[in-house]
Amino acid sequence: DAGITQSPRYKITETGRQVTLMCHQTWSHSYMFWYRQDLGHGLRLIYYSAAADITDKGEVPDGYVVSRSKTENFPLTLESATRSQTSVYFCASSDPDIHRDYGYTFGSGTRLTVV
Amino acid sequence: QKEVEQDPGPLSVPEGAIVSLNCTYSNSAFQYFMWYRQYSRKGPELLMYTYSSGNKEDGRFTAQVDKSSKYISLFIRDSQPSDSATYLCALRTSGTYKYIFGTGTRLKVLA
Numbered sequence: 001d002a003g004i005t006q007s008p009r010y011k012i013t014e015t016g017r018q019v020t021l022m023c024h025q026t027w028s029h030s031y032m033f034w035y036r037q038d039l040g041h042g043l044r045l046i047y048y049s050a051a052a053d054i055t056d057k058g059e060v061p062d063g064y065v066v067s068r069s070k071t072e073n074f075p076l077t078l079e080s081a082t083r084s085q086t087s088v089y090f091c092a093s094s095d096p097d098i099h100r101d102y103g104y105t106f107g108s109g110t111r112l113t114v115v
Numbered sequence: 116q117k118e119v120e121q122d123p124g125p126l127s128v129p130e131g132a133i134v135s136l137n138c139t140y141s142n143s144a145f146q147y148f149m150w151y152r153q154y155s156r157k158g159p160e161l162l163m164y165t166y167s168s169g170n171k172e173d174g175r176f177t178a179q180v181d182k183s184s185k186y187i188s189l190f191i192r193d194s195q196p197s198d199s200a201t202y203l204c205a206l207r208t209s210g211t212y213k214y215i216f217g218t219g220t221r222l223k224v225l226a
Contacts, residue, residue: 031212040123042203042218043159050212058213090158096212103149103205104214106158 006091006107013081013114021076021110023091031094032074033104034058034066036087043090049074081114088112118142121204121217130226134191138204138217141185145206148180149214150189153201162202163189194224 004025013019023032034046045058047066055066063085065077074093078085088111092104121138128134136150146167151159163178165171165187171178177190187206191198201221205214 033213035216040218042121043216045213048213092158094212103151103161103164104159106160108158109156 004091004093004105004107006089006110008110009108011110011112013078013112015081015083015114017081019078019081019112021078021089021091021112023074023076023107025072025074025091025093025105027093027095027105028071029093029095029105030071031096032068033092033094034064034074034076035090035092036060036085037090037109038087046076046089078112081112083114086112086114116141118215119204119206119217122220123218125221125223127223127225128194130194130196130224132194132224134194134198134222134224136189136191136202136204136220136222138187138206139185140187140206142206142208143182143185144208144210145215146209147207147214148178148187149205150176150178151203151205151216153203153219155200159203191222194222196224196226198222199224 007022033048035043049055049068091107094104148165150163152162153159175192179188201219203219204217207214
């Protein structure tokens with residue numbers, strides 16, 4: 001199916017564990033983004049990528065690692081999960097060269113709880 | 116001061132009402148303005164896009180940008196219970212493709 005998919009949808013992990021959230025898009029969009037959404041803070045950018053092998057930090061990158069070896073995949077890894085990383089994580093993609101007016105397309109989110 | 120301010124609500128209105136949702140911002144360099152709608156436990160979806168100043172209309176929705184006041188609005192006419200969602204504004208400058216999001220306003224349209 002065409003679109004942007006995130007997995008898993010729900011995840012419970014323990015403090016100190018490493019966890020990876022997956023994001024896959026089928027459009028070959030150049031840009032991909034990871035956001036976290038928390039009450040009172042809205043959507044905050046963690047990392048983004050303008051193309052394969054090009055990534056950059058967003059507003060709240062500490063404690064997270066990303067990679068983008070293929071255009072369609074943009075996994076987000078929490079190296080050592082902390083309770084403050086309990087949140088809903090959204091992946092998004094876009095391609096301004098093709099869809100300047102279309103903004104971002106978001107996945108359905110991953111609800112992560114760190115206990 | 117946050118770059119983008121948005122009242123979190125909730126805003127409760129009766130069905131058929133005209134709804135006004137707003138964001139204020141501090142960076143005069145913002146040129147691209149978007150509104151997203153987010154239903155509970157779903158990802159945001161793009162509703163309206165506006166470049167620079169002026170109005171844009173799409174069905175029951177109107178997006179308005181007032182750059183002199185650093186104020187953007189989304190109007191919903193003839194609101195429906197299906198419009199109940201959180202509405203987020205998103206803004207960016209021309210030098211980047213990163214959008215800054217407001218915190219969102221939760222809207223409830225009562226049948």
